[in-house]
Amino acid sequence: MKYIFTLLMLFLTDIAFAQSDFPDFLQGTWKMENKESYEHWDKLNENTLKGFTYKIKDGQLRVSEYLDISRNKNQIIYTATVLNQNQAKGIEFELTKIDSTFTFENPKHDFPKKIVYQKRNESEIFVQVSDGKNGFSFKMKKQDGQAMERDSSIANPNYDASLANKLGADDYGMKSYIFVVLKTGSNKTTDKELISEAFKGHMSNINRLVEKRKLIVAGPFGTNDNGYRGIFIFDNVASIEEAKELLQTDPAVKAELLDFELYNWYGSAALPEYLKFSDKIWKLNP
Incomplete structure (x- = not known):
């Protein structure tokens, strides 16, 4: 009986995972392996993640890209807005595959055409960026909740935690x-x-x-x-x-x-x- 119960629990877990069609696991701050490059994501609601990529250089946080993942009816769209590129217009990639990975594609874009996020475990993701043939990939490790706050360059001396909590503000107010x-x-x-x-x-x-x-x-x-x-x-x-x-x-x-x-x-x-x-x-x- 115990063996059957264990199998049932594993089966139900697999079903729950398979039905998860939104990459909520991205929420938090992730650091690229062996580099001072980061991605930070916030979950705004059940259908929206907002994020940005940044580097720490000379003690300063420098944002290079703003990111958005949103569900729009039956589509899930990943939008990347790279600073100083494409006249500040976002490039959209549509979610085309969900398995152990989330694959976003835009075959009309020059590079990249494909962005892939794979959750390996609770603290590691694997990211691939390519044109379908050539590209690059890297691992990212999840940082603790205070990773961004430790950088004094983005601390707000006027921050009022009680007011922020009262108003339901996220880290960006x-x-x-x-x-x-x-x-x-x-x-x-x-x-x-x-x-x-x-x-x-x-x-x-x-x-x-x-x-x-x-x-x-x-x-x-x-x-x-x-x-x-x-x-x-x-x-x-x-x-x-x-x-x-x-x-x-x-x-x-x-x-x-x-x-x-x-x-x-x-x-x-x-x-x-x-x-x-x-x-x-x-x-x-x-």
């Missing part, structure tokens, strides 16, 4: 939000009473969501050719799905006078702090 673009909806009614009541409820709902600390930015656009009406930025909202549910509490959205587009957005964790001043500067209630 940033966090994830949901960005909403409101646009003209499909309801083309000319019923003035319906429109008036819906937008009166729209304003009341904005205030309600602000009081619940779910909405931190709201405002209209000027007249434009795209039908864009305004923006929301949601805070303390775990997913796009939750944001959609909150938008359905808006009478103008429910009446289809307004439609919306939703995006994950990465911004300063200090953004909600402006709200405590906003109630002191208005003279007329809109």
Whole structure:
């Protein structure tokens, strides 16, 4: 019986590993073997990793590349933005293979065409960069949690740990939000009473969501050719799905006078702090 139970546990472990289609193991700081070159990754949410590569030279941290791995519907995209290359535009590589490795490819790019991350164990990864034939590879070792903090060149003398924790800030003082673009909806009614009541409820709902600390930015656009009406930025909202549910509490959205587009957005964790001043500067209630 013990033998059968052991086999069952191994089988379930293999299934769990096989279903892991996102490289969460990259989270943390990794050092290239025998070189002062590093990659640092932060997990922003279940669908996003943000990172950068850097070197320590003359006691200074020098960033050379910004990295992003994001799930977009059924795709997982690795984006590399190399400083002083490609006019600061990111190059995208699509996840094409998951086994013991994560293989990202862009066959249209000159070099590299392929970037591979292989998790060997909890503290070591193997990285390959190539055009499919030629390239280079290296091992990286995971560093302890204080690796970056020990470098005084990036320490912030004004850092307030309690405030950062209160605001949910990551190491860069940033966090994830949901960005909403409101646009003209499909309801083309000319019923003035319906429109008036819906937008009166729209304003009341904005205030309600602000009081619940779910909405931190709201405002209209000027007249434009795209039908864009305004923006929301949601805070303390775990997913796009939750944001959609909150938008359905808006009478103008429910009446289809307004439609919306939703995006994950990465911004300063200090953004909600402006709200405590906003109630002191208005003279007329809109």
